[in-house]
Amino acid sequence: MATVSQNIFLTKKEKLRCISCNKKIPLGKSFISESENHKGTCFSCSPFVGYVLLPPGNVAMTRRSKKYSTLCGVVLEWNQRRKRYERRGQLVEEKAIEKARLECEKDQASRDLKNKKAALVREQKDREYIFNFALAIRGRYPNCPEKREFAIAIHACEKYSGRVGRTADAKDFDPKMIDLAVEAHIRHTETNYDEQFRKGKRKKEIRSDVRSNINSVLKKWKQ
Structure with missing residues (x-):
C-alpha cells in the first residue's frame, strides 16, 4: 500500500487556526493542510506527533524512508526572496528511517x-x-x-x-x-x-x- 503524503507548512500567515482545537497557529509553526488557503490542523492535533524529521539531501534515504512509513509529512517553508515554498525535509516514522538506513548501507557502493x-x-x-x-x-x-x-x-x-x-x-x-x-x-x-x-x-x-x-x-x- 502506498504511503499517504501530507503537506506540513511552516506558516507565513498569522491568522491560521486549527480546525480541531481552534487554537491560533503562531507564525512559523507547523500547519497541516493541502495549502495555507485550506483548513487544517496544528501539529499537536495531527497524526505526525512522534514522527521524526529527516532532513533533505539524501535522495535514497528520502525515498526509502517514505516507502516504509505509514504516513509522510512533507515540511515546507516559505522562501521570501524566491517567493515560493521549499522543502525542509519530511516527517516519517523512526523505524522507517532505520530500515531505510540499513538498506542504503547495503547498496551504497x-x-x-x-x-x-x-x-x-x-x-x-x-x-x-x-x-x-x-x-x-x-x-x-x-x-x-x-x-x-x-x-x-x-x-x-x-x-x-x-x-x-x-x-x-x-x-x-x-x-x-x-x-x-x-x-x-x-x-x-x-x-x-x-x-x-x-x-x-x-x-x-x-x-x-x-x-x-x-x-x-x-x-x-x-x-
Missing part, C-alpha cells in the same frame, strides 16, 4: 557509482547547453565582441543561480530570454550601473538611467 556516471552525463549536457546558448546569442547579436557570447552564456546559465539562462524558456532558446541575458551583461560591463549601485542609488532609478546606453549597445551588436 553501487549507488555511488551510478550517481558518479549520472553526474558526468549531466556535466556534459550542461556544457553542450551553454555552448548552444552562446551560439544562439551570436546568431541574434552577430556584432557582439569576439567570444563575448561565451562569457554571457556561462554567467546566465550558471547552475542554481536562478538567472535567466536557467529558465524553461531559455532552454528553448527563446529570443526574449537571450535578449534578457545580453541586456544584463551589457548593464554590468558596458555602463556605470555597478558604480551607481555602490553609491547607494536605487536599482529602479539606475536602470532607468542606463536604459538608453543599453539600447545603444544592443543596436550596435545586432546590426
Whole structure:
C-alpha cells in the first residue's frame, strides 16, 4: 500500500487556526493542510506527533524512508526572496528511517557509482547547453565582441543561480530570454550601473538611467 503524503507548512500567515482545537497557529509553526488557503490542523492535533524529521539531501534515504512509513509529512517553508515554498525535509516514522538506513548501507557502493556516471552525463549536457546558448546569442547579436557570447552564456546559465539562462524558456532558446541575458551583461560591463549601485542609488532609478546606453549597445551588436 502506498504511503499517504501530507503537506506540513511552516506558516507565513498569522491568522491560521486549527480546525480541531481552534487554537491560533503562531507564525512559523507547523500547519497541516493541502495549502495555507485550506483548513487544517496544528501539529499537536495531527497524526505526525512522534514522527521524526529527516532532513533533505539524501535522495535514497528520502525515498526509502517514505516507502516504509505509514504516513509522510512533507515540511515546507516559505522562501521570501524566491517567493515560493521549499522543502525542509519530511516527517516519517523512526523505524522507517532505520530500515531505510540499513538498506542504503547495503547498496551504497553501487549507488555511488551510478550517481558518479549520472553526474558526468549531466556535466556534459550542461556544457553542450551553454555552448548552444552562446551560439544562439551570436546568431541574434552577430556584432557582439569576439567570444563575448561565451562569457554571457556561462554567467546566465550558471547552475542554481536562478538567472535567466536557467529558465524553461531559455532552454528553448527563446529570443526574449537571450535578449534578457545580453541586456544584463551589457548593464554590468558596458555602463556605470555597478558604480551607481555602490553609491547607494536605487536599482529602479539606475536602470532607468542606463536604459538608453543599453539600447545603444544592443543596436550596435545586432546590426
